[in-house]
Amino acid sequence: MASNEAYITGVGQSEVGVRLTRHPLLLTLDAVKEALDDSGLTLDQIDGVSTYPGKMSVPPGFSPVGSDELIEALGIKSKWHMGGGELPAQLAAIGNAVMAVKQGVCRHVICFRTVYEAAAQSRPDEYPPGKGGDLPGVMQYTMPFWAMSASNWVAQYANRHVYKYGMKREQLAQIALNAHRNAQLNPRARNISKKELTMDEYMSARMITTPLCLWDCDRFSDCSTVIIVSAGDALDEVKTTPVRVAAMAGSVDRYSWDQVEWTAAYDAGPDLWKQADYTVDDVDTVQFYDGFAFLPLTWFEGLGFCEKGSAHEFIEGGTRIAIDGELPLNTFGGQLGAGRLHGFGFAHESVVQLRGEGGKRQIKGDPKVAVATSGGGPMAAALLLVRD
Amino acid sequence: MNPPRMRPRLDDYNRSFWTGGAEGKLNIQRCNDCDQYVHPPLPLCRHCQSENIAPETLPGTGTLDTFTVNHQPWYPGVEVPYVIARVRLDGAPGVILTTNIVNCPVDAIQPEDKVRVLFDEQDGIFFPVFEKAD
Numbered sequence: 001m002a003s004n005e006a007y008i009t010g011v012g013q014s015e016v017g018v019r020l021t022r023h024p025l026l027l028t029l030d031a032v033k034e035a036l037d038d039s040g041l042t043l044d045q046i047d048g049v050s051t052y053p054g055k056m057s058v059p060p061g062f063s064p065v066g067s068d069e070l071i072e073a074l075g076i077k078s079k080w081h082m083g084g085g086e087l088p089a090q091l092a093a094i095g096n097a098v099m100a101v102k103q104g105v106c107r108h109v110i111c112f113r114t115v116y117e118a119a120a121q122s123r124p125d126e127y128p129p130g131k132g133g134d135l136p137g138v139m140q141y142t143m144p145f146w147a148m149s150a151s152n153w154v155a156q157y158a159n160r161h162v163y164k165y166g167m168k169r170e171q172l173a174q175i176a177l178n179a180h181r182n183a184q185l186n187p188r189a190r191n192i193s194k195k196e197l198t199m200d201e202y203m204s205a206r207m208i209t210t211p212l213c214l215w216d217c218d219r220f221s222d223c224s225t226v227i228i229v230s231a232g233d234a235l236d237e238v239k240t241t242p243v244r245v246a247a248m249a250g251s252v253d254r255y256s257w258d259q260v261e262w263t264a265a266y267d268a269g270p271d272l273w274k275q276a277d278y279t280v281d282d283v284d285t286v287q288f289y290d291g292f293a294f295l296p297l298t299w300f301e302g303l304g305f306c307e308k309g310s311a312h313e314f315i316e317g318g319t320r321i322a323i324d325g326e327l328p329l330n331t332f333g334g335q336l337g338a339g340r341l342h343g344f345g346f347a348h349e350s351v352v353q354l355r356g357e358g359g360k361r362q363i364k365g366d367p368k369v370a371v372a373t374s375g376g377g378p379m380a381a382a383l384l385l386v387r388d
Numbered sequence: 389m390n391p392p393r394m395r396p397r398l399d400d401y402n403r404s405f406w407t408g409g410a411e412g413k414l415n416i417q418r419c420n421d422c423d424q425y426v427h428p429p430l431p432l433c434r435h436c437q438s439e440n441i442a443p444e445t446l447p448g449t450g451t452l453d454t455f456t457v458n459h460q461p462w463y464p465g466v467e468v469p470y471v472i473a474r475v476r477l478d479g480a481p482g483v484i485l486t487t488n489i490v491n492c493p494v495d496a497i498q499p500e501d502k503v504r505v506l507f508d509e510q511d512g513i514f515f516p517v518f519e520k521a522d
Contacts, residue, residue, distance in 0.1 A: 132394075133397075134395045134396060134397035134398075135394050135395065135396050135397060136397045138428060140394075140396035140397065140402070140428075141396075141428055141485070141486055142486045143394045144393040144394045144395070144396065144513075144515055145393070145472060145486055145487050145488050145515070145517070146390075146393075146458065146462065146463060146466050146470060146472065146488070147458075147472045147486055148462035148463060149460070149462055151460075152456055152458055152472050153486075155456035155458075155472075156453075156454045156455060156456050156472065156473075156474055157454065158456075159454050159455060159456055159499075160454045160499070163454070163498060163499045164499070206459065207457070207459045208458075208459060208460045209456045209457065209458045209459065209460060209472070210456050210457040210458075210459075211456075212456075256428055258474070258484060258485070258486040259427070259428075259483075259484055
């Protein structure tokens with residue numbers, strides 16, 4: 001273990017549900033407790049906190065708990081805390097913690113992402129929607145044309161694959177089919193996915209925004225996920241098998257969703273390999289952001305697992321990306337099958353798999369290398385996670 | 389009949405884009421020093437940082453880059469399905485507008501279609517939407 005490296009030493013997660021009534025701060029506490037128990041650390045050993053995107057009141061429930069609030073509630077003696085949305089996507093909050101421990105500012109950082117959108121939307125008196133009004137910023141160039149949802153923006157890139165590269169719905173379907181198949185093996189996904197999805201169900205589902213149907217879009221859920229990042233010279237304080245953050249890469253090309261040529265995975269992907277002595281051939285599992293089913297395809301292509309414009313062929317039939325396939329994808333069910341954990345689920349599951357703690361969903365062999373990604377559209381972040 | 393479109397908040401930089409339609413003009417900011425286009429509008433050129441920028445009127449034609457047919461009723465009263473599209477503007481390399489394609493069935497368009505602007509005016513804002521040019 002190298003003292004100048006950063007490691008994930010604990011993971012935790014609250015219940016995952018839809019319209020939970022437990023307070024979001026308490027969900028966060030549940031995840032913190034589980035991560036501490038996992039790592040063997042106690043709260044008084046935590047000296048940093050990092051989150052994405054920081055507390056926000058709108059959209060309701062999108063980010064109901066902030067770093068400073070958690071510090072206040074748990075009495076954490078923090079030396080450096082971080083929370084913000086101006087980052088290259090969700091996993092960048094973990095990247096910030098990596099930089100903090102490498103710099104020596106912190107020894108053990110709690111990174112968390114708490115989502116509460118399903119609950120908040122069911123209780124508008126408690127979580128009021130925004131007031132509306134004239135649109136400032138870049139949203140003014142999309143919202144007036146009723147491009148209301150990120151699904152609309154991502155769908156346009158997905159349709160490029162349909163028209164330019166010949167992607168068929170039966171090919172794209174493998175992302176959702178794989179997600180729901182894997183979710184059945186994940187106890188924490190039981191409130192989200194009740195059963196496997198069939199190709200017939202997928203093909204007959206109602207369209208949301210072409211080519212994305214209902215099953216291609218994640219659904220709001222309520223959950224908190226915690227990742228503890230520790231300094232390499234503090235590993236004697238933890239009891240778990242540490243997972244090294246061997247490399248990370250982020251990208252934002254344009255801030256404007258409407259002006260980017262492609263999703264940022266195509267920029268962040270190649271950069272990940274420049275920082276590490278690993279290649280795509282070394283990767284045992286991939287946990288790719290699937291808020292919309294098309295996004296994992298951009299990661300397969302952006303990271304170089306296959307050529308640009310060919311990911312729909314790469315995943316065709318679904319055997320390659322299945323749990324027992326050569327490159328298992330989203331073994332916990334992804335966001336499509338296990339809920340909109342918003343990015344952090346992919347890091348969580350990478351650690352579970354690399355430690356061999358996946359239970360019924362554990363991939364075969366002795367996995368040592370995983371890639372976790374987050375984001376889509378103009379911003380993206382990827383982590384290369386390694387068990388040495 | 390759709391409800392009113394959401395309105396941009398006008399300022400000195402975006403006004404020519406959102407109100408140019410009053411004169412039938414599609415205006416995009418251009419740098420007078422490096423000649424490149426800047427969209428969304430800014431108080432400076434995003435290519436060379438010059439502050440010598442001004443709106444320029446484009447031909448109002450373009451090419452459909454990609455699109456989606458939206459079926460989900462996100463907003464009360466908005467008729468579905470409708471087309472959301474990215475249009476590359478003739479005369480302004482690198483500038484893409486997110487817009488609607490109107491006056492044709494939703495299944496009558498495909499990438500590379502030639503399109504032309506028309507303006508949907510609502511209370512002083514001229515929203516640039518597009519229709520097929522042929």
